[in-house]
Amino acid sequence: MKKLLQRLGWPGTVALAIVLLFVLVALFAPWIAPYPLQGAGGPNVVAKLSPPSADYWLGTDHLGRDILSRIAYGTRVSLTNGILIVAFSLLIGLPIGLAAGYFGGWVDEALMRGTDVFLAFPALLLAVLMAAALGPGFLNSVIAVAVTWWPWYARLARAEVLVLRGQPYVEAAQLSGVSHWRIILRHILPATGRPLTVQAALDVGPALLTAAALSFLGLGVLPPTADWGQMVDAGRKFFPARWWYSAMPGLTIFVIALAFSVLGDALRERKGGTARASA
Amino acid sequence: MTTPTLDIDNLVIRYRAGLFAVRPKPAVNGASFRLAKGETLGIVGESGSGKTSLLRAILRLLPAESGQIRLDGQDWLALRGSALRRERQKIGVVLQNPFLSLSPRLTIADILAEPILAQGGRHGAAMRKKIAGLLSDCGLPADFLDRRASELSGGQAQRVAIARALALEPSLLILDEPTSALDVSVQAQILNLLSDLKESRGLSMLFVTHNLKVVAHVSDALLVMRHGDVIEFGRTKEVIGAPADPYTRELLSYGRREKLVEHELAPG
Numbered sequence: 001m002k003k004l005l006q007r008l009g010w011p012g013t014v015a016l017a018i019v020l021l022f023v024l025v026a027l028f029a030p031w032i033a034p035y036p037l038q039g040a041g042g043p044n045v046v047a048k049l050s051p052p053s054a055d056y057w058l059g060t061d062h063l064g065r066d067i068l069s070r071i072a073y074g075t076r077v078s079l080t081n082g083i084l085i086v087a088f089s090l091l092i093g094l095p096i097g098l099a100a101g102y103f104g105g106w107v108d109e110a111l112m113r114g115t116d117v118f119l120a121f122p123a124l125l126l127a128v129l130m131a132a133a134l135g136p137g138f139l140n141s142v143i144a145v146a147v148t149w150w151p152w153y154a155r156l157a158r159a160e161v162l163v164l165r166g167q168p169y170v171e172a173a174q175l176s177g178v179s180h181w182r183i184i185l186r187h188i189l190p191a192t193g194r195p196l197t198v199q200a201a202l203d204v205g206p207a208l209l210t211a212a213a214l215s216f217l218g219l220g221v222l223p224p225t226a227d228w229g230q231m232v233d234a235g236r237k238f239f240p241a242r243w244w245y246s247a248m249p250g251l252t253i254f255v256i257a258l259a260f261s262v263l264g265d266a267l268r269e270r271k272g273g274t275a276r277a278s279a
Numbered sequence: 280m281t282t283p284t285l286d287i288d289n290l291v292i293r294y295r296a297g298l299f300a301v302r303p304k305p306a307v308n309g310a311s312f313r314l315a316k317g318e319t320l321g322i323v324g325e326s327g328s329g330k331t332s333l334l335r336a337i338l339r340l341l342p343a344e345s346g347q348i349r350l351d352g353q354d355w356l357a358l359r360g361s362a363l364r365r366e367r368q369k370i371g372v373v374l375q376n377p378f379l380s381l382s383p384r385l386t387i388a389d390i391l392a393e394p395i396l397a398q399g400g401r402h403g404a405a406m407r408k409k410i411a412g413l414l415s416d417c418g419l420p421a422d423f424l425d426r427r428a429s430e431l432s433g434g435q436a437q438r439v440a441i442a443r444a445l446a447l448e449p450s451l452l453i454l455d456e457p458t459s460a461l462d463v464s465v466q467a468q469i470l471n472l473l474s475d476l477k478e479s480r481g482l483s484m485l486f487v488t489h490n491l492k493v494v495a496h497v498s499d500a501l502l503v504m505r506h507g508d509v510i511e512f513g514r515t516k517e518v519i520g521a522p523a524d525p526y527t528r529e530l531l532s533y534g535r536r537e538k539l540v541e542h543e544l545a546p547g
Contacts, residue, residue, distance in 0.1 A: 168380040172440075175338055176394030176447065177367040186393075190384060 012266025018259035019205075026075040039069030041224030049242045059244035061234065067248045073226040074249065078256075081142060081220075082208030086200045088146035089153050089207075094196065096150075097157025102165060102184060112158065115151045123148040127210060131219035141220040145210050149203075156199060160192040198267065205260020212253050228253050282352040284451050284483035285314040285337070290346035292332045305344065306332040308507040314451075314500070319477060319484040321498030321515065323491050323530065329507040330487050334455055337485070338372065339363060351450055368398050371444030375456040377436035381428035387414070387439055388424040394446045413442040416479075418472060434465035438472065445476070452476075453485045458493060470497055491530050495519055503527050 005013050025032055033039040034057070044064035052059045058067040100111040118126070130144035164170055170187050178186075212229035214220045221227040223234075228249040235245030292307040307329040314320045324330040335341040337348060339355075348355040350369060358366055374380040381390055391410040392402070400406060411421040417438040428436055437457065444452055454473070458466040474497060476482060488494050494501065501518040503511035503526070510524045522528045 168374045168376065169382040171340070172372065172374065172380045172443070173382075173393060173397075175340075175367060175370070175372050176397060176443070177364045178393060178397040179364065182397065187382060187384075 008263070008266045011262050015259040015262035015266065018255065019263060022075055022079065022256055022259075025072050026079045029072045029076055033066075033069035033072040035066040035069040038065035039073040039226060041065075041226065049238065049245070051242075052244055058248045059242075061231070061245050062238065067231075067244065070226040070231060071228065071249055071252050074228045074231065074252075077138070077221055077225060077227045078208045078212060078253075079204070081138070081211040082204035084142045085145045085149055085207040085211060086203050088142060089149035089203075090196070090200055091150075092146070093150035093153025093155075094157050094192075097154040097159075098161055098184060098188065098192070100154070101158035101161025102180070102188060104165075108158075111154070115154045118148065118151045121148070124210065124213060127214060128217060128219065131214050131217075136219050136222055138221050138225075141211055141214045144214065144219070145207060148210075149207065152203075153196065153200070157192055157196060160195060161188055164188050164191055202260060202264040202267065205257055205264070209253065209257045281316055283313040283315050283349075284318075284351060285320075285485065286347075286349040286352075287312055287337075288347040288349075290333070290336065290348065291344045292329070292336050292341060293344045294332075304507065306507055307336070307504075309346070310504075310509045311346075312502055312509065312512050314483055314485060316450075316483055317477070317481050318499040319486055319497055320500045320502060321494030322485065322487045322502045322504065323489065323494055324504035325489055327506075328504040330504050331455070332507075333504070334453065334485070334487055337453065338370065339367075365398070368394070368447035369449050369451060371447065371449035371452045373437070373440050373444045373452070373454045373457045376460045377431075377433060377440045378428060380440050381436060381443075383427065383429055386425050386427055387431075390428070390439065391424075391443050391446055394443060398447055410442075410446070413446055414439070416445070416476070417442040418468075432465075433461050434468060437461060437465075437469055441469075441472065441476070445480070448480075450483060451485065452482050453487070455487050456489070457486075459488065459490065466493070473497065503530070 008016060029039065030036045035044070038044050042065070044060070044066075046064060047056065047060050048062055048064035050056055050060045050064070056066050056068070058071070060066055061070065096111050096115065100108040100115075126148045127144045130147050131141055134140035134144060164187065170183060173183050173187060211220060212227070212232075215227045215229035216233045218230075218233065220229055223230065231249040232246045232253070235242070235247075235249070239246050288311050290307055290310045291305050293305040294303060296303050310329075310333060312320070322330050322333065332341060336343045337355075339358075343356060350366075353366075355366075381387075385393075388407070388410060391413055392400070392406055395406065395409070396402070407424075411424060414421060414423060419435060419438050419442070423431070423435070423439070428439070431439065437460075441457075457473070458469050461469060470493065473484070477484060484497075486494055486498060495515055498515045501511070501513065501515045502509060503518070503524065505526050511518055511522065511527050513523075518527065519531065522531060
């Protein structure tokens with residue numbers, strides 16, 4: 001633990017703390033939020049659009065709901081969104097990358113050219129197109145982003161496998177008659193697993209940012225479920241007079257995206273390793 | 280005369296160039312030789328001489344363009360897929376760098392068990408006994424089984440690699456520069472171990488190296504390669520005593536003048 005913090009340096013440590021804080025908030029939102037009922041969507045019209053005060057630390061929205069509670073509940077949506085996007089992407093990208101890197105030749109060509117097709121589109125545009133085609137909703141937005149996300153994991157996995165494939169110990173296994181399946185399971189997967197899961201954990205940030213962008217465009221989670229992107233969008237109508245409505249969730253998105261990005265940089269720098277172009 | 284362990288006839292190996300590129304010169308240009316049962320054949324040549332290509336073709340890691348390979352009389356190049364995988368147990372391989380050829384993630388026990396499991400063996404006390412026996416045949420005590428390769432010295436790791444190569448009781452043991460990553464004192468130990476194993480198990484060996492001195496010490500027959508051609512093939516004594524080709528004489532004189540090191544470092 002101490003070693004990890006040392007490796008991260010102080011910006012990385014702060015970023016890690018912020019990420020962990022958000023995870024805790026997501027887990028315990030009903031107990032942490034000052035107004036759990038409003039956080040879950042219950043209106044409170046008497047206090048609508050009140051500015052930040054002792055009662056409502058971050059102000060209230062157009063239905064009088066406490067924005068702090070809404071943000072706390074939105075953390076659940078955003079984090080699960082990010083995690084699911086990354087998980088779906090790994091599920092598609094990892095096997096494709098493994099197969100391409102391990103078997104090489106025409107398998108590699110076919111799989112990677114297919115992957116390139118997805119990379120040829122601007123990621124956000126493709127996500128918006130997908131989301132619009134699938135219609136709004138939580139799962140649809142996850143699928144829409146994952147479709148633009150998995151090619152990165154395919155490429156990363158392929159690169160890792162290519163290095164491993166040439167290792168004499170992998171060759172030795174093949175020469176003693178070990179089947180491809182066993183080689184992949186015993187030698188390739190454990191070694192690619194670690195760098196890939198680190199990358200995936202760090203990608204939760206950018207992934208939830210993209211998901212927030214979708215819901216800002218009305219293509220994500222539907223009200224009354226709290227979602228940061230959707231809150232920013234709803235607050236736009238009252239901006240700038242009721243600035244807190246959009247600004248508070250916007251600030252939250254900014255903080256968590258920054259935290260993930262700093263954390264990623266800290267880990268990458270010390271490892272001197274696997275950077276990838278971020279979507 | 281009994282069937283030779285390895286019988287290679289006019290083997291040509293050529294690396295594929297692009298579709299419209301000029302066809303490159305073959306990496307191995309019509310090699311023919313035989314390895315009799317229980318004998319050791321040394322293959323010598325500088326880097327780029329084709330000895331590694333020849334080896335990889337025998338291991339079926341490279342396709343042969345034409346020619347024949349017979350292993351214990353069986354058409355080795357005709358095997359495909361799972362049949363090839365099953366028959367691979369006839370050849371054991373020891374590679375140059377023992378640390379790279381042993382997985383850093385597995386224990387020695389797992390490494391030794393892997394080939395046996397791949398050929399249908401089962402975990403259990405019998406397996407443990409078998410791999411402990413393999414280790415002791417290679418001069419290591421059984422308490423090495425739970426260590427990892429990174430905890431071993433170069434010589435110990437190479438002994439483990441030899442034990443793994445013998446796990447499936449192959450009839451042919453292929454050694455690719457098995458001593459060149461080791462200290463001189465350890466080299467001698469490994470060479471002694473190999474000649475003991477050859478005696479006790481009746482192994483045929485293919486010993487590939489660029490070090491003529493080492494190979495003259497262990498081989499019954501010698502094959503010298505240069506630029507993809509076999510330029511000399513005969514009994515070790517004859518080749519050393521009366522080399523037919525000027526290149527072999529050159530190699531030998533290097534050895535005598537202790538200039539082998541320079542030769543090894545020559546770019547290629």
